Each structure stands twice: as structure tokens, then as C-alpha cells.
Amino acid sequence: MEELYDQYKALLFTLAYQLTGSAADAEDAVQDVFVKAYDVHPERLAEPKAYLCKMVTNHCLNQLKSARKKREIYVGPWLPEPIRTPEEDTIETTVVRFDLLSYAMLVLLERLTPTERAIFVLREALGFDYSEIADLIGKREANCRKLMSRAKNKMGVSENESVRADGDEKEWISRFLMSLEHGNIDHLLSLLTEDVTFIADGGGKAQAYKRPIQTRDHVASVLLDGFQTIQGKFHFEPAPLNGEIGFVIRSGDEILAAICIQLRHGKLARMYAVRNPDKLARV
Structure with a gap:
């Protein structure tokens, strides 16, 4: 389990941070998943990447549903939690190698429902196939494709050449x-x-x-x-x-x-x- 943690903690943090917009919640999600994974039978971890991503996704989807209620009474606009990205090789520098973790993209992700957000992140940031995404979130592949198209329309991604800062x-x-x-x-x-x-x-x-x-x-x-x-x-x-x-x-x-x-x-x-x-x- 220690080897799995070292191998997948950066990937799972990336996924959880994009799903929640909170570094603190992402760290909690990863820790919670590995605590639960200790009790999982080894046969169920035959494909650890998919299984652990599914656990993190389910954890974050449940968290997002409750978080949305809290945000309804949040004072003023709600923005994602920014993270400093130092030069040394840390979990943060691994995370931001993905273009979709730019702060502007995190803000756009707030327009989506929890399920749309999960599909978009799994597909665009982590490169999962639609068949894999369907297994991860328990929906049909055709539905995942439709939700992905809806997510892109909500975010206006097709009309934005880039949401990253351009220039010096x-x-x-x-x-x-x-x-x-x-x-x-x-x-x-x-x-x-x-x-x-x-x-x-x-x-x-x-x-x-x-x-x-x-x-x-x-x-x-x-x-x-x-x-x-x-x-x-x-x-x-x-x-x-x-x-x-x-x-x-x-x-x-x-x-x-x-x-x-x-x-x-x-x-x-x-x-x-x-x-x-x-x-x-x-x-």
C-alpha cells in the first residue's frame, strides 16, 4: 500500500483538487481513500489506478453535493483555493503540469454540476476513455459523451483558445x-x-x-x-x-x-x- 501511495498520490491529488477546487479537501480525500484502501481485498486492486480514481471521484462527488449547499449561504463570490507552485519537485509542481489546472480553468469548472465536472476532469485532464469514465462514475458511455458536450458548452471551452495567461x-x-x-x-x-x-x-x-x-x-x-x-x-x-x-x-x-x-x-x-x-x- 505504501508503494501505491507513492505512485498514485500526485495523480489522485490532481483529480481531487480539480473536482473540489480546494487543496485542503483534496489532501483529505487522498488520505481518506488510502485509509479505506487498506481494508480492500488485493484482488479488487488488480487495476489500482482505475480503482483508486473511482474511490477519489466518489468521495469528491459526495463532498461537492454537500459543499454546494454551503456555498448557497457563502458571503460573496466563491473562488477556488490557489496553490503556490515552487520550483522544486513537489506534489504541486506535478499537479500544474496539466494545463487544465490553471486558475482560470478551475473557476470555469464551477459552472458545472458535480457529475459534469467529474467527466470533464477525467477526460480532459487525466485522459480516461469514455468507457473507463462510464465504469468509474456508474453511467452509460453515451450519457458520458452527452454530459461532456454539455460541460464544454457551459464552460465556453470551444470558444476560448486558452484560459491560461498568455505572454510574460x-x-x-x-x-x-x-x-x-x-x-x-x-x-x-x-x-x-x-x-x-x-x-x-x-x-x-x-x-x-x-x-x-x-x-x-x-x-x-x-x-x-x-x-x-x-x-x-x-x-x-x-x-x-x-x-x-x-x-x-x-x-x-x-x-x-x-x-x-x-x-x-x-x-x-x-x-x-x-x-x-x-x-x-x-x-
Whole structure:
């Protein structure tokens, strides 16, 4: 069992993180599955990858069903938990080799039902065949194909060439922070798309906007006002988040926010600010 854990823990964490959007819940899912697997007869583990993925999927589907009720009373927008991706070879760096673990993709996955999300992740991120997916989630193969098509339509994947940041994010962030520091509204506006959206998640535990901020002028105004309020009090620094460059806001050793960005043709299309302290443990 120790060998199976070493071999499959990264894969199972990937699956659970994509299904739940929470690194903490993903770790709990993997631990719970291996605890239960100790009591499984060896014959049932003849194909361990499929069996363990099925256990993790079922665990996460049950978790998602209960989580959706909690999110109905969540204060403000709910965003996935970001993870820092250090250079050394860790479980996080293994996870983000999959393109679909970009933060923007995790946000899009929130549009799906738990079953649609499971099918999409198993197919697109982990490369399972539809016949395998059908066995894993207990549905007919034809139904899995239909749900996959529905999931893509909900996410708008066919219309998006990429949901990853495109271009030199670190250089862009440098120019972005400089425009805020100097209060240069014209330069800031030039870095934003017309339909830019800013979403903040405070979860009722940290100050954050309770609704998405949209349009270039509105977002620019909010960002400038916010920066001027906290300038000199906190430290801004680039940080590798979910395999891309974002930045964090610090007060001493304490991280107050993690900012994930999505660029489109060199301009900011989406900005996600995670302020809920419960979601900053892995940042």
C-alpha cells in the first residue's frame, strides 16, 4: 500500500483538487481513500489506478453535493483555493503540469454540476476513455459523451483558445503595479480589456467586494482607489500560483491576499483576488 501511495498520490491529488477546487479537501480525500484502501481485498486492486480514481471521484462527488449547499449561504463570490507552485519537485509542481489546472480553468469548472465536472476532469485532464469514465462514475458511455458536450458548452471551452495567461505575466505585473503606484490611470486602462472582470473572495472573513466588478473604467477605478488606500502599509510581490505568475499582498510574514490573473492578448481579462484566510494556507 505504501508503494501505491507513492505512485498514485500526485495523480489522485490532481483529480481531487480539480473536482473540489480546494487543496485542503483534496489532501483529505487522498488520505481518506488510502485509509479505506487498506481494508480492500488485493484482488479488487488488480487495476489500482482505475480503482483508486473511482474511490477519489466518489468521495469528491459526495463532498461537492454537500459543499454546494454551503456555498448557497457563502458571503460573496466563491473562488477556488490557489496553490503556490515552487520550483522544486513537489506534489504541486506535478499537479500544474496539466494545463487544465490553471486558475482560470478551475473557476470555469464551477459552472458545472458535480457529475459534469467529474467527466470533464477525467477526460480532459487525466485522459480516461469514455468507457473507463462510464465504469468509474456508474453511467452509460453515451450519457458520458452527452454530459461532456454539455460541460464544454457551459464552460465556453470551444470558444476560448486558452484560459491560461498568455505572454510574460511577470513583466505585465511589473507594469501593472507601477501604474498603480504612480496613479497613472491612462496606463492602467491600457492594460485592461474592455470587458475585464475583477472578482474577490473574502468569505465574510476578510473585506472584499460581494459582487464582481466589471468594465474597464469601473475596474480601473476600484483598483486605483484600493491601492491608494493600502499603499505603504503592505508589500506586493510576484508569486507562482497554479503554474502561472500572480502576486500576493503581504503584511510582514502574513499573506493577506493572493491575486491570480488571466491575460488575453497582453491585457487583463480576469483578476481573481482570494482574501478568505482559510484559502491562503497553500500560498
